């Protein structure tokens with residue numbers, strides 16, 4: 001359905017960065033106001049949407065569209081532009097898009113190999129990678145500056161404050177670029193940045209939201225699974241999946257345990273902002289970016305927690321027919337009302353459907369699709385929602401709508417899609433770029449020592465077939481303050497079973513004898 005007219009939207013977005021779906025025109029960076037970071041962090045005058053959606057053509061099985069998009073990129077894109085962009089955004093959307101496009105243009109297994117293609121996208125990716133490197137050059141910690149001018153490097157006045165996700169979401173793209181080019185420098189700087197962040201974790205194994213790249217001091221000390229940190233967790237696990245290096249998995253496991261222990265609340269449905277030093281609550285909202293987390297939990301094999309956290313966002317969506325940027329779980333209302341067609345909730349829905357095959361998730365996808373069709377679809381594409389309460393629209397269709405939101409929706413329903421059947425070493429990046437990395441690019445030292453398998457999903461109730469029939473399914477509805485019952489067919493008043501997260505268990509033991517100061521020694525260990 002949404003694929004119909006895809007090429008039409010692409011033509012509008014090309015050669016500018018992004019489509020204004022209300023005006024049917026393209027938009028590039030805001031040269032009139034260089035401080036407009038909402039626009040200029042992302043739009044670099046480099047045909048952003050075109051590059052970001054290259055592998056969507058592969059998912060939508062459109063070979064002609066893929067070829068023509070690749071040829072347009074080769075013909076028109078240059079990174080020798082006077083654009084100051086965010087390293088994070090340029091990496092996930094542009095570098096990731098180019099690398100994925102290159103992999104499909106060269107790998108015969110998918111049927112998208114392009115005759116006469118001569119690695120031009122890889123050359124563009126290499127050029128972009130080089131232009132991002134100045135962000136790392138004068139950093140004492142190895143954590144990159146958040147922004148770089150693609151022509152002139154890091155401006156002297158550039159801020160030293162960066163968010164954790166900004167610095168910790170580079171390793172997949174930089175690692176793949178290094179391996180394809182046989183040039184280790186990209187992977188090295190990205191790895192150093194990631195470790196540099198992790199090495200500054202607190203005693204609770206939590207990382208903060210914003211850090212000073214020169215001093216390594218945390219500036220904003222809230223830990224969460226949402227904005228500013230989200231894809232840091234994602235890249236730890238996916239770096240392990242793609243590159244097979246156990247170190248990433250070990251760090252992920254430690255980081256994930258701390259998330260469950262301190263960020264997850266006692267109901268087990270809600271993941272909050274807590275202080276990295278003491279685990280104390282720092283705010284009463286969740287953001288829409290954190291809705292990707294259940295998908296990551298699926299990848300980590302933690303289906304029970306994934307199902308629960310997804311139910312929380314599901315009920316917010318039901319309440320507003322969209323996910324507001326911020327939802328206040330204390331007041332149970334909207335704190336920031338926009339919904340810029342973000343993918344995260346749909347991404348999690350997709351991963352949960354793949355893992356459980358519970359038709360409930362198809363129902364969720366259908367709900368999302370119908371909602372988007374009903375209020376966001378306009379003549380030239382889909383428009384961002386300025387206010388989920390009024391459904392007033394604004395003239396932006398961010399590049400991730402085509403790269404992620406519609407890709408995951410499509411994959412949810414297209415059960416025969418090649419990527420739903422692929423038994424291979426591949427990941428979806430945080431921008432949903434697909435990286436199938438063949439063995440020739442694995443490090444020779446990688447011996448496939450780990451042989452982890454996750455247990456298959458077991459439906460907890462023999463007679464009931466769907467997640468919505470779990471006795472605790474209505475808890476999340478209560479938590480978001482949504483009036484409509486989830487389970488009217490079971491009980492007109494709803495039925496709640498008291499929620500319980502796994503208890504935090506402390507082992508306490510006493511030393512056998514007082515120490516030299518005459519004090520009794522007590523050992524405390526978390527389990």
Ligand code: DMJ
Pocket residue numbers: 092231289342343344400404430431432
């Ligand atoms: C995307 O660009 C990526 O998913 C990123 O990790 C977070 N934000 C947007 C979509 O919401």
